[in-house]
Amino acid sequence: MEGDEYVSTTIEPPMKEPSIKVETHRAPMPPKERLETIFHVENLDCIYGSKAAVKGVDMEIYKNLVTAIIGPSGCGKSTYLRCFNRMNDLIPSFRQTGTIQYHGTDISGSNIDPVAVRRNIGMVFQRPNPFPKSIYDNVAWGCRVLGMKDGMDERVERALTQAALWDEVKDRLKASGLSLSGGQQQRLCIARAIAVEPDVVLMDEPASALDPIATQAIEQLMHGLKSQYTFIIVTHNMQQAARVADMTAFFSISHGAEGQRWGELIEYDGTEKIFTAPSDKRTEDYVTGRFG
Amino acid sequence: MSAQQLTGGPDFRTNHLVRRKRVNMGMEALAWLAAAIAIAILGIVVWSVARKGWSELNLDLITKNPIPFSLTNAPQGLSNAFAGTLVIVGLATLMALPVGILIAVYLNEFAPPSIRTGIGLILDILAGVPAIVIGIFVFVLLVSGSGQSAVKGAFSLAILMLPFVARTTIEVLALVPNSLREASLGLGIPAWRTTLSIVLPRAIGGIVTGTVLAVARVAGETAPLLFTSSLVGTQTSWNPSHALQTVPVAIFELSESPDPKDHARAWAAGFILLVFILFASLSARWLATRHARKIAGR
Numbered sequence: 001m002e003g004d005e006y007v008s009t010t011i012e013p014p015m016k017e018p019s020i021k022v023e024t025h026r027a028p029m030p031p032k033e034r035l036e037t038i039f040h041v042e043n044l045d046c047i048y049g050s051k052a053a054v055k056g057v058d059m060e061i062y063k064n065l066v067t068a069i070i071g072p073s074g075c076g077k078s079t080y081l082r083c084f085n086r087m088n089d090l091i092p093s094f095r096q097t098g099t100i101q102y103h104g105t106d107i108s109g110s111n112i113d114p115v116a117v118r119r120n121i122g123m124v125f126q127r128p129n130p131f132p133k134s135i136y137d138n139v140a141w142g143c144r145v146l147g148m149k150d151g152m153d154e155r156v157e158r159a160l161t162q163a164a165l166w167d168e169v170k171d172r173l174k175a176s177g178l179s180l181s182g183g184q185q186q187r188l189c190i191a192r193a194i195a196v197e198p199d200v201v202l203m204d205e206p207a208s209a210l211d212p213i214a215t216q217a218i219e220q221l222m223h224g225l226k227s228q229y230t231f232i233i234v235t236h237n238m239q240q241a242a243r244v245a246d247m248t249a250f251f252s253i254s255h256g257a258e259g260q261r262w263g264e265l266i267e268y269d270g271t272e273k274i275f276t277a278p279s280d281k282r283t284e285d286y287v288t289g290r291f292g
Numbered sequence: 293m294s295a296q297q298l299t300g301g302p303d304f305r306t307n308h309l310v311r312r313k314r315v316n317m318g319m320e321a322l323a324w325l326a327a328a329i330a331i332a333i334l335g336i337v338v339w340s341v342a343r344k345g346w347s348e349l350n351l352d353l354i355t356k357n358p359i360p361f362s363l364t365n366a367p368q369g370l371s372n373a374f375a376g377t378l379v380i381v382g383l384a385t386l387m388a389l390p391v392g393i394l395i396a397v398y399l400n401e402f403a404p405p406s407i408r409t410g411i412g413l414i415l416d417i418l419a420g421v422p423a424i425v426i427g428i429f430v431f432v433l434l435v436s437g438s439g440q441s442a443v444k445g446a447f448s449l450a451i452l453m454l455p456f457v458a459r460t461t462i463e464v465l466a467l468v469p470n471s472l473r474e475a476s477l478g479l480g481i482p483a484w485r486t487t488l489s490i491v492l493p494r495a496i497g498g499i500v501t502g503t504v505l506a507v508a509r510v511a512g513e514t515a516p517l518l519f520t521s522s523l524v525g526t527q528t529s530w531n532p533s534h535a536l537q538t539v540p541v542a543i544f545e546l547s548e549s550p551d552p553k554d555h556a557r558a559w560a561a562g563f564i565l566l567v568f569i570l571f572a573s574l575s576a577r578w579l580a581t582r583h584a585r586k587i588a589g590r
Contacts, residue, residue, distance in 0.1 A: 085478065087474065087477070087478065090473075090474070090477070092404060092405060115477075115480055115481070115482050115483075116480070117480075118477060118478055118479065118480040119479075119480030120480070122478060122479065122480075123474075123478035125471060125474060125475065125478070127471060129469075129471035129472060129474065129475045130475075131472065131475065131476075131490060132472075132493075132494060132586075132587040132588075141489070142476075142479040142480075142481065145479075145481055145485055145489070146479070146480060146481070178587075178588065189475070192475075192479065193478070193479065196479055196480065198480075
């Protein structure tokens with residue numbers, strides 16, 4: 001990507017009070033025509049049983065960017081995220097319609113092996129969930145099972161370094177992953193996810209259970225890693241989206257005539273645009289804190 | 293002013309207070325009594341079994357074979373029965389354990405909810421089938437016409453163990469947090485590998501506990517063995533293709549003998565069976581806590 005020096009800007013929202021100050025340490029986004037589409041989502045509906053959780057999403061997700069999905073609780077943003085690596089397959093009543101093209105291939109069909117999809121599209125979950133194994137094995141086990149056996153020590157060190165955890169654990173790699181603090185456990189989970197060299201990393205509110213310092217560490221590592229990976233992050237925290245994301249999608253809850261509720265993509269644009277000059281009134285209400 | 297505020301508050305000195313305290317004490321006493329009765333019964337059973345078997349409770353009991361119609365005072369024991377119980381219960385565990393674990397893994401990890409409830413119900417019914425019915429079933433199926441053997445006895449005990457092993461395994465698998473399965477599946481690891489390397493190791497403590505308890509339960513079963521492995525000699529044998537004597541069947545037979553020394557030997561064998569079950573339950577507990585500590589990372 002272009003522009004290695006990070007620009008620090010303070011963006012003043014043009015709206016009335018209450019406004020949020022958005023601090024970014026982001027490199028400016030390359031022009032749209034230079035972006036490479038990695039996911040092309042078309043008319044996606046997510047359905048639990050007979051109830052639609054998310055309806056009619058159309059979205060392009062670009063390679064080597066951080067894309068944030070924000071919105072109020074219950075708008076289906078986690079459900080939507082889990083469509084990208086077929087994690088919803090684990091829920092028996094779940095169904096989805098529409099297409100998600102990943103490098104041009106529809107990955108939502110029943111002819112696609114979800115294991116192969118997840119092999120390329122890794123995930124970090126809301127709560128840190130290290131295996132009850134040693135720190136080393138937490139990172140190494142996945143690689144070993146997936147046949148990436150050579151140079152394991154270097155592989156583990158590289159993943160832990162990328163996840164900004166190496167210095168804290170290098171002297172106790174044999175200790176249990178569960179002996180780490182919550183923030184360290186989450187970084188261990190990130191190391192585990194990137195050690196198997198995925199193409200995309202999905203993050204489902206990765207910092208919601210963490211304190212601000214651990215949150216900052218995770219945001220910084222996303223900045224450092226996005227030249228190699230594509231991140232899609234669901235977050236409750238608007239400041240976090242403003243800090244880490246290049247593109248931001250705002251989801252909201254729509255109400256039907258007969259009391260149905262479903263999540264909908266309201267607006268999707270560059271993060272600065274979403275937070276400073278949103279084109280939809282609902283986005284404006286949400287990012288200014290009038291609704292949420 | 294503060295005094296006024298105090299008198300303005302709710303009145304806690306109700307007439308119910310005394311009654312409530314009494315009811316509370318009464319219920320507490322009843323609960324305590326119920327617990328005491330359970331402990332007392334166990335104590336009385338252990339004590340009377342030990343007292344009546346005391347005279348025969350020695351090393352000869354497990355090292356010497358019985359001498360039928362013995363007119364001398366030559367030392368004798370139930371070595372053949374202890375060997376037979378080891379062989380039959382061991383074989384039964386080998387049969388029931390893999391099948392029970394596979395049933396549980398299928399139901400908890402792969403089966404759709406409707407099949408899970410259906411087969412769960414069938415397991416509960418199987419657990420409720422009386423042991424003697426299983427004995428007759430195996431007798432008609434395998435023994436009738438071709439004779440008894442330890443393998444057939446083990447098969448009948450395995451049927452009794454199966455629902456226990458499957459049920460307890462389902463319960464411990466259900467306790468494995470979904471986040472661990474998701475962690476593994478999210479890496480692109482196939483479901484079978486996730487089950488084998490992440491879910492089962494996490495649940496192994498509970499599976500071992502359940503198995504030990506199932507072993508303890510069937511080690512004292514008599515009825516099915518009467519049909520399948522009771523026409524036996526008095527020599528110790530480890531050959532599972534022969535009918536082998538077992539501790540419960542030996543107790544049953546000795547209790548019908550006219551010789552009071554045989555009665556004492558039956559009590560002594562019963563005491564050893566009790567001690568074995570107690571030891572098995574304690575070690576199951578110990579294994580479970582040790583495993584829980586291990587997976588908690590301590």
